[in-house]
Amino acid sequence: MTILIDQNTRVLVQGITGSVGAFQARIMLEYGTHLVAGVTPGKGGSSFEGIPIFNDVEKAVTETAPNAAICFVPAKFVRDAALEVIQTGIPLMVLTTEGVPEKDMLEVLAYARSKGTRIVGPDTPGIISPGICKLGVHPAMMFQRGTVGLVSKSGALSYEVGRVMTEAGIGQTTVVGIGGGPIWGSRQAEIVRMFFADPETQAVVMLGEVGGRMELEAAEYIKTHPEKPVIAMIVGRSAPEGAQMGHAGAIIEGHEGTAQGKIDALKAAGVLVATKPREIPELLREIGIKA
Amino acid sequence: MRLLEYQAKNLFRQHGIPVPRSVLVSSMADLRGLQYPQVLKAQVLTGGRGKAGAIQVVKDYAEAASTYPQLLGMKVKNESVHAVLAEQKQGILQEYYLSLLIDKVSAAPLFVASAFGGMDIEEVSREAPQKILKLAIDPLLGLQSFEIRKLAFFLGLPEKDLTPFMQALFEIYQAYDATLIEINPLAHTEAGLLALDAKLVLDDKARFRHEDLFTQLELEQKQNDGEYLDSSQKLAKEWEITYVPLTGDLGLVSDGAGTGMFTLDLIKDAGGFAANFCELGGLANADRMNKSLEILAQNPYVKTVMVSLIGGLTRMDDMAEGISTFVRKHPDRFKLVVRMCGTKADEGRAILAEYAIESGEDLVSEVARAVELAREAAL
Known part of the structure; x- marks a missing residue:
């Protein structure tokens, strides 16, 4: 067995159309990770490598049932992005971004505790279960x-x-x-x-x-x-x-x-x-x- | 960003925390017409001002006029004094300690209070932990009345006296992204509770939310700025690249903090002497790589540079572009030893080969080679 992620992990990517998000999402796909949804406000309805993109997380959750999220948004937007994911009850979230304000992290973690979401990060490459799933870089x-x-x-x-x-x-x-x-x-x-x-x-x-x-x-x-x-x-x-x-x-x-x-x-x-x-x-x- | 005492007290005042009447002295004339005795306090960012003699009680104008220039001319732990705050001397009945800080372990804003203020709180914490109360606040609920009551009972202060202090501290944390707000001592005087000293640290990562405030505070501190920075540090600060000067002659650039610290350990183990620690962060590009080498090039003692790269988020072809940009501009400035592996490493190595820059995959042997080259250069 593995911990945190396995062959049943279904991944939502926040910031999938940004340069880092797109580059890393492609590599995760090649590795065999099940990417089920991308979220980029304003690009809902389009797709990335065949993966549907949504304007908001809730809709992505309703339609694609992810059980993990990874966030590639700039530091100043991480709080908002994380709260949006946590509110839907997704149980695992990786925050790759460096330089998130400390107060934002306190609020994100407090909300995550109350909703039962495990946060990994911030400023992290994420998680890899070799040969099975890669939720990170x-x-x-x-x-x-x-x-x-x-x-x-x-x-x-x-x-x-x-x-x-x-x-x-x-x-x-x-x-x-x-x-x-x-x-x-x-x-x-x-x-x-x-x-x-x-x-x-x-x-x-x-x-x-x-x-x-x-x-x-x-x-x-x-x-x-x-x-x-x-x-x-x-x-x-x-x-x-x-x-x-x-x-x-x-x-x-x-x-x-x-x-x-x-x-x-x-x-x-x-x-x-x-x-x-x-x-x-x-x-x-x-x-x-x-x- | 650390604030000077008077800057912190200005924020305190705006949030209703009582502080002694004070004047930021800009000339001798400001010392006239004050109600003596006064306390003259050198405005520096380093701690331990009292022990360094940078806080002086003066009983009249004559004493103030001779003490003020002395304070202005002094250095506290290498930091020059550019401003002096004159504050009315208070009759103190008891000194308390009160702070609010971001606690990394509980991941919550944490009040720390003690009825034994005025001294080093870390010392109190070690010697008599029962004299300190720590109270974590839920970041989403915010400060509640029962929490204020708990602290008031512990300190033996009336709840109504403590309330404005705790509320203001929490407001300042929320409004300005403060990571530490400390009142030591919080003095019980004839005029009631007063914040006699003020320490305030703001989160640099939240600067984007408070651009105007940061700019203004920096402008006020400008005279203190940059005077101890060498030209490498100045560039590093301007370009926002992590750079820590050390005393050796082997330059070091890494694309991550962990690898950087580990490479530093390896240099030491191999008998070498690192000139610096410099890391690009997880999202480095060619421009930052080039700039980091420019930063190192400011140090004339550095003839050899160890570049320690392992690509995850960072692409090695980007890193190689950055290195080659530097080499095109300064062909013979450094002997470069490049350790490169990970994302797009083959592409990166191909670029380096065009410039006849050697690179290897094994960190330990590359460090050994860099230490050897630095030793040869020193002979």
């Missing part, structure tokens, strides 16, 4: 079907690790990018919990970075629920204090959020910690994951 050639769950703050880092795992013949059940923060719809500990509950996932790889305390939360969860082996890598060991390292959430403030603090907490929770992607397939093999 992951470069597909770096992943293959397998038994390891992969969760990462950074999109690109998950490509790095996916690539060396795949080269070593070790595939993934699902790869989840949770995003660069500083507000997250889904947190690392929640995704780890889902992987622990998935019978096909035999081990979990978690990629984190400096800033905040999300990796510490995950360490606490893993410590009290030592259900499956976890391998982690934390980047930013050489990041200076007080500088924002690209991601909005990647900033060391005082003693809070250093790479070493996270590495120590993860080790104390029984997590195997790698310093380079290449060590990850080796560690996976050592704990009995087969190619």
Whole structure:
């Protein structure tokens, strides 16, 4: 099994006629993802690669019954776009956009909680269950079907690790990018919990970075629920204090959020910690994951 | 965007938060006719003003006239003082702490309050967490009366006295996308409750909603702006590209924050010294790639640049176009080591090959090569 998305995932794309949305929607289609609807206000009635486009989400839901949405709209429109999706009760939504105002995210997440929609992101590549479904922008050639769950703050880092795992013949059940923060719809500990509950996932790889305390939360969860082996890598060991390292959430403030603090907490929770992607397939093999 | 104290207090006033009577001093003449004693406060963005001696109590005009120029000439943690606020000295009965901030963990606006104000709240939080109350507000319902009551009982203040402060803080959060509003101390004085200090941070990501306000605040802060920025930082700021200067000689550009931080770690592990951290964000195009190299070219110590790319959203053919644009203009400026894989990587590599720019797929070995080239260049 996979987590979050599978062969039954029916996808609605917001911003399907924009340059990024169109480019990525085409790649998702080629990958075999069931795109059932696009939404672009003003372009309702037309189509994209044979997929109907609607002016509003509600109509798209009535006519095409999607159960997941992915949003490719600019930051200033994300709040509105997300609220529109959440109101229809679609249970899963990926927000790819970077730079969404924090207050907007608080409102989106509060509404999502009240309606039971899971948000992944913002500022995320999304989710891929290799060989089955791709709800996002992951470069597909770096992943293959397998038994390891992969969760990462950074999109690109998950490509790095996916690539060396795949080269070593070790595939993934699902790869989840949770995003660069500083507000997250889904947190690392929640995704780890889902992987622990998935019978096909035999081990979990978690990629984190400096800033905040999300990796510490995950360490606490893993410590009290030592259900499956976890391998982690934390980047930013050489990041200076007080500088924002690209991601909005990647900033060391005082003693809070250093790479070493996270590495120590993860080790104390029984997590195997790698310093380079290449060590990850080796560690996976050592704990009995087969190619 | 962080506001200066007087800017924050102007917003406080507009929302009905009582603050001491004050004057932004622009000349000695402003110091005449004030009711002494006064507190002269250097207006800087960095914290720790009190400890740095940037806040001085003056008992009369003569003392003010000698202290004012001293404050103007000083630096607080490298930040020059360009403005001084003169504020009437208050008789304080008790100091409280009150703030509203965006809490990343609960994903909600969070009030933080304590009857032990005036000191470093993080310290209070560590040493005596029971002295602090944290109260998350539902972002959709907004602030409710029972929540104000809860905080008032905890602080031992009458609900009617606390209400205007909490309501105003919530209004400011909603109206201006504030991510932190802090009153420390919130002072109980003979004249009632007063906000003696004010800290306010606005969300840069919400600038599009408050363009006029941001522009005005920036204009006021302009004198403080740019003075510590080197030419790379200035360009980076203008072009809105993430750039963090470091002390080494190997330049670094990446197309993602995670890869960038990881490449930085690898450079260190390989015995190299990075000159900077620079990342384009998930939606980079050729123009931004070219501009990032222009930013790095401002640093004369950088002769070698590691370009660390792994394409998801970012297309490698676009990245290669950006790199080649730079190389056409500055053929011998850098030795470039390009790590490229992912979306449209084959197309990208073909473009780089036309300019005889080498590229590889394996990050660890490409970093090793870049560190080696930087070392040779330093010899």
